[in-house]
Amino acid sequence: MTSAEQKFIQIMKEITAYDEAISLIGWDLRTYIPKKGMDHRSDTIGLLSNKRNELKTSEKMKALIDQLKTENTTPVIKKSVEEAEREYEKFRSIPSQELTEFITLTSKSETVWQEAREKSDFSLLQPYLEKIVEFNKKIAEYRGYDNNKYEGLLDDYEPGLTIDVLDQVFGQLKTALIDLVKKINQSKVEVDSGLLLKHFPKDKQKSFSLAVLDKMGFDFDAGRLDETIHPFATGINPYDVRVTTRYDENDFRMAVFGTIHEGGHALYEQNIDPDLHQTLLADGVSMGIHESQSLFWENFVGRSRAFWESHFDLFKDHAPKSFEAIEFDHFYRAINEVKPSMIRIEADELTYSLHIIIRYELEKELINGDLAVKDLPEAWNQKMEDYLGIKPANDSEGLLQDIHWSAGDIGYFPTYALGYMYAAQLHAKMNDEIDIDNMIRLGDFEPLKQWLTENIHRHGKMKKPLDLIRDVTGEGLNPTYLIDYLTNKYTDIYQL
Amino acid sequence: MTSAEQKFIQIMKEITAYDEAISLIGWDLRTYIPKKGMDHRSDTIGLLSNKRNELKTSEKMKALIDQLKTENTTPVIKKSVEEAEREYEKFRSIPSQELTEFITLTSKSETVWQEAREKSDFSLLQPYLEKIVEFNKKIAEYRGYDNNKYEGLLDDYEPGLTIDVLDQVFGQLKTALIDLVKKINQSKVEVDSGLLLKHFPKDKQKSFSLAVLDKMGFDFDAGRLDETIHPFATGINPYDVRVTTRYDENDFRMAVFGTIHEGGHALYEQNIDPDLHQTLLADGVSMGIHESQSLFWENFVGRSRAFWESHFDLFKDHAPKSFEAIEFDHFYRAINEVKPSMIRIEADELTYSLHIIIRYELEKELINGDLAVKDLPEAWNQKMEDYLGIKPANDSEGLLQDIHWSAGDIGYFPTYALGYMYAAQLHAKMNDEIDIDNMIRLGDFEPLKQWLTENIHRHGKMKKPLDLIRDVTGEGLNPTYLIDYLTNKYTDIYQL
Numbered sequence: 001m002t003s004a005e006q007k008f009i010q011i012m013k014e015i016t017a018y019d020e021a022i023s024l025i026g027w028d029l030r031t032y033i034p035k036k037g038m039d040h041r042s043d044t045i046g047l048l049s050n051k052r053n054e055l056k057t058s059e060k061m062k063a064l065i066d067q068l069k070t071e072n073t074t075p076v077i078k079k080s081v082e083e084a085e086r087e088y089e090k091f092r093s094i095p096s097q098e099l100t101e102f103i104t105l106t107s108k109s110e111t112v113w114q115e116a117r118e119k120s121d122f123s124l125l126q127p128y129l130e131k132i133v134e135f136n137k138k139i140a141e142y143r144g145y146d147n148n149k150y151e152g153l154l155d156d157y158e159p160g161l162t163i164d165v166l167d168q169v170f171g172q173l174k175t176a177l178i179d180l181v182k183k184i185n186q187s188k189v190e191v192d193s194g195l196l197l198k199h200f201p202k203d204k205q206k207s208f209s210l211a212v213l214d215k216m217g218f219d220f221d222a223g224r225l226d227e228t229i230h231p232f233a234t235g236i237n238p239y240d241v242r243v244t245t246r247y248d249e250n251d252f253r254m255a256v257f258g259t260i261h262e263g264g265h266a267l268y269e270q271n272i273d274p275d276l277h278q279t280l281l282a283d284g285v286s287m288g289i290h291e292s293q294s295l296f297w298e299n300f301v302g303r304s305r306a307f308w309e310s311h312f313d314l315f316k317d318h319a320p321k322s323f324e325a326i327e328f329d330h331f332y333r334a335i336n337e338v339k340p341s342m343i344r345i346e347a348d349e350l351t352y353s354l355h356i357i358i359r360y361e362l363e364k365e366l367i368n369g370d371l372a373v374k375d376l377p378e379a380w381n382q383k384m385e386d387y388l389g390i391k392p393a394n395d396s397e398g399l400l401q402d403i404h405w406s407a408g409d410i411g412y413f414p415t416y417a418l419g420y421m422y423a424a425q426l427h428a429k430m431n432d433e434i435d436i437d438n439m440i441r442l443g444d445f446e447p448l449k450q451w452l453t454e455n456i457h458r459h460g461k462m463k464k465p466l467d468l469i470r471d472v473t474g475e476g477l478n479p480t481y482l483i484d485y486l487t488n489k490y491t492d493i494y495q496l
Numbered sequence: 497m498t499s500a501e502q503k504f505i506q507i508m509k510e511i512t513a514y515d516e517a518i519s520l521i522g523w524d525l526r527t528y529i530p531k532k533g534m535d536h537r538s539d540t541i542g543l544l545s546n547k548r549n550e551l552k553t554s555e556k557m558k559a560l561i562d563q564l565k566t567e568n569t570t571p572v573i574k575k576s577v578e579e580a581e582r583e584y585e586k587f588r589s590i591p592s593q594e595l596t597e598f599i600t601l602t603s604k605s606e607t608v609w610q611e612a613r614e615k616s617d618f619s620l621l622q623p624y625l626e627k628i629v630e631f632n633k634k635i636a637e638y639r640g641y642d643n644n645k646y647e648g649l650l651d652d653y654e655p656g657l658t659i660d661v662l663d664q665v666f667g668q669l670k671t672a673l674i675d676l677v678k679k680i681n682q683s684k685v686e687v688d689s690g691l692l693l694k695h696f697p698k699d700k701q702k703s704f705s706l707a708v709l710d711k712m713g714f715d716f717d718a719g720r721l722d723e724t725i726h727p728f729a730t731g732i733n734p735y736d737v738r739v740t741t742r743y744d745e746n747d748f749r750m751a752v753f754g755t756i757h758e759g760g761h762a763l764y765e766q767n768i769d770p771d772l773h774q775t776l777l778a779d780g781v782s783m784g785i786h787e788s789q790s791l792f793w794e795n796f797v798g799r800s801r802a803f804w805e806s807h808f809d810l811f812k813d814h815a816p817k818s819f820e821a822i823e824f825d826h827f828y829r830a831i832n833e834v835k836p837s838m839i840r841i842e843a844d845e846l847t848y849s850l851h852i853i854i855r856y857e858l859e860k861e862l863i864n865g866d867l868a869v870k871d872l873p874e875a876w877n878q879k880m881e882d883y884l885g886i887k888p889a890n891d892s893e894g895l896l897q898d899i900h901w902s903a904g905d906i907g908y909f910p911t912y913a914l915g916y917m918y919a920a921q922l923h924a925k926m927n928d929e930i931d932i933d934n935m936i937r938l939g940d941f942e943p944l945k946q947w948l949t950e951n952i953h954r955h956g957k958m959k960k961p962l963d964l965i966r967d968v969t970g971e972g973l974n975p976t977y978l979i980d981y982l983t984n985k986y987t988d989i990y991q992l
Contacts, residue, residue, distance in 0.1 A: 013539070013543065014543055014547075016540075017539065017540045017543035017544060018544075020537070020540045021517045021521065021540060021544060024520065024521060024524060025517065025520060028520060028524070032528075032720060033736060034716065034717055034718050034719050034720050034735075034736055035717040035718075036715070036717045036718040036735040036736070037718065037732065037733070037735045037736030039735070040733055040735050040736070040773070041516075041736070043509070043513065043774075044512075044513045044516045044517060047509065047510055047513035048513060048514075048517060051510075051547070219532070220530065221530055221531040221532045222530050222531075222532040222533065223530050224528060224530050236533065237533070237536055239530075239532040239533045239535070239536050240529060240530055240532070240533030240536070240537070277536070278539075
């Protein structure tokens with residue numbers, strides 16, 4: 001090993017140590033930290049992030065990048081050097097003092113968001129959000145963009161994606177969704193999700209969720225499940241991946257489908273090639289690809305007829321007696337009911353993407369200066385009415401429902417719908433090789449997990465997102481797989 | 497504020513950030529981390545510790561110390577500079593590479609210890625412990641000492657303490673303890689702790705422990721209680737202080753007195769003057785003083801007649817029905833039974849110090865090369881027989897019971913007995929000003945907590961340990977307070 005390689009490996013280990021500490025602090029901040037500790041912890045995160053970013057933007061790093069680009073090194077180091085250079089350019093574009101301020105700000109605003117959400121009082125969050133939007137505008141300028149300022153942010157979450165592609169793809173999806181929803185409204189099939197809203201004790205929901213996570217192949221020796229208001233998955237490293245969920249004792253769907261969703265993210269993180277640990281590549285390749293993994297498990301597995309054919313008995317073993325009388329077909333239709341909802345994470349598969357499109361449009365307007373933060377609640381509520389036909393009664397069930405903007409993440413939301421399209425495309429390809437529904441019916445998820453590990457998980461960031469999709473499916477992003485899947489599924493359920 | 501002051505404050509903030517991250521990781525490592533994550537986390541701790549130590553030993557730090565010693569600055573900065581200089585000298589004495597190796601080693605050996613303890617297999621730990629002893633010998637040489645190599649380690653935990661003083665004080669205590677134990681053996685009073693060994697469900701023990709912590713004045717908005725094999729308290733900062741306890745469903749004393757003990761440590765950390773946060777002084781002044789706080793609450797409050805006079809009803813409210821018939825006097829004597837025990841943390845007040853003296857003597861021999869690690873189990877067992885008249889059946893209840901040596905801490909144990917003497921001395925002084933037993937009987941602990949905060953807690957590391965004791969009690973360390981207290985208490989209980 002050359003001296004430059006050794007030094008580069010050491011610097012990657014240091015960056016990994018900071019990443020792991022920051023991830024753990026972030027997990028703690030949302031799970032177990034006592035109230036008074038919250039404020040002070042943001043200083044700690046800010047400082048450690050700053051130290052990490054100093055390493056990423058150091059002269060030493062630049063010299064190693066330049067040196068290693070001339071050397072004939074291993075594929076992992078070669079790709080890590082590419083990633084290091086991308087991050088070097090990215091961070092160097094923003095003055096480190098501003099970045100630290102931004103991280104400290106968002107760490108604080110996350111806790112303010114919790115309070116604002118509880119009190120349904122947007123005015124608490126507004127000054128923070130105004131600063132966050134201004135920061136993001138500056139970041140977009142620093143990063144640079146071709147046509148639209150918003151692309152300067154989007155590129156961070158889904159490298160290579162343009163507004164043109166996004167507008168076109170979302171347009172295609174929107175048309176199809178509106179058409180399907182219209183047909184469903186005219187359907188004579190009665191679907192009643194009300195029959196699911198029976199009391200289901202938290203501990204029983206938890207044991208069922210744990211059983212499903214276990215069947216999915218989640219490794220509990222390398223992870224855990226906790227409880228938070230806003231569920232998430234965090235991969236501290238491949239040996240320690242933590243998911244959280246939220247229990248609503250009057251609606252088990254929140255916890256069960258939430259856990260399967262976060263479990264999908266977790267399987268990705270747990271199955272990254274161990275050789276990539278302590279490099280810059282031991283992470284999901286993009287937000288969209290990450291979301292494809294969670295949505296694959298939540299919707300294509302967890303809401304499938306095959307899954308419930310094989311797991312309805314297990315479910316009833318955990319559920320209270322009041323669930324016993326529910327017939328399978330009623331249950332299956334109920335968990336797939338299409339009904340506009342205020343809350344994104346409670347939305348059905350079909351209308352979900354409309355929630356995303358609303359956020360996408362508002363984000364673009366905020367960044368391009370076409371909308372002021374103070375006018376956001378009204379704009380949000382208006383779009384909800386226009387697209388979904390329902391209007392939030394308060395900001396808690398309106399724009400305060402999601403943590404993303406408070407956490408400083410603008411340009412993130414589109415990746416959810418993108419992940420959905422990737423998931424459908426991967427599902428179609430996997431189905432050419434494995435009879436997915438048959439495996440699900442047998443309760444054997446191992447071949448599905450192995451296929452995803454082989455084709456997606458293990459690569460970490462070794463490939464670019466669009467290359468990864470092309471290598472696996474033989475083509476670029478194609479939204480028709482999702483449209484076909486939704487059409488088939490809901491034609492069956494609603495007998496369209 | 498001068499430029500040097502500003503830079504020094506910034507560097508202290510950075511050190512604090514590392515300290516907090518390391519403390520949180522340490523807490524997680526003992527509470528919630530999944531199994532496979534453990535091994536890899538030690539790399540993270542090693543690296544962050546190294547970064548922190550680099551700051552403490554940096555040329556920049558040295559220049560700031562030298563500059564600030566010439567400036568007329570605030571008392572807090574002046575004292576912080578003294579502390580920075582002490583740490584600078586301390587760390588500079590040890591090559592940083594060796595220190596990192598040591599930290600990584602001990603982080604690993606802590607997890608090996610857990611396994612060795614579970615399997616009662618000392619051979620698993622032996623190679624780690626051999627390395628730890630060799631490291632500590634080197635550290636003692638690097639640090640320097642006057643008469644005995646062991647002092648090079650001891651000084652780290654209790655600055656200023658010498659082997660001469662320790663030998664003399666422990667000698668005095670040992671004589672008194674042997675005399676008391678002898679008299680107790682001849683006593684006709686029957687004490688039966690067996691009546692306490694009834695099944696007591698974990699959740700009920702927990703709710704009683706939480707109620708007591710609350711009455712002590714533990715701030716749950718600035719702390720929490722969790723469960724671990726080896727209980728501890730960790731002050732991440734004054735706003736986030738976490739204690740742990742261990743539940744034995746067949747012996748509630750483990751959890752109840754353990755929680756009160758750790759709660760005493762926690763009150764110290766929670767009540768350090770907020771002005772000291774993010775300086776080098778926001779910590780207990782020495783291990784001995786820290787232990788005086790935990791032992792004050794555990795023994796002088798928690799095992800007092802007055803405490804149980806006022807809390808026996810609360811206890812019975814939480815305890816199962818099988819406890820109902822126990823008479824108060826039987827109960828009070830039972831929780832104060834003197835009976836040699838294998839396990840230090842289960843030992844009674846009286847024989848406890850003998851456990852410490854055994855560890856002290858063995859440590860001294862290990863460091864001075866008079867005892868090999870491989871011969872430790874035999875030496876341990878022999879001393880247990882000689883001093884306490886009982887011999888461990890296996891190493892789990894022998895030398896594998898404590899985490900300290902596995903964690904690299906040699907020279908720490910004496911501070912437990914020292915803390916006991918400090919506690920008795922503080923208790924006597926406090927009693928001159930407050931009728932302690934009367935307040936306890938009223939269930940009003942606030943004056944006790946306030947006295948301790950005023951005289952001990954708030955000062956953090958602003959004073960040296962012996963100065964602190966002298967300022968509060970008007971004299972130096974005096975073991976007769978402890979001897980008098982034990983003599984009075986056990987003369988009453990056993991009618992000597």
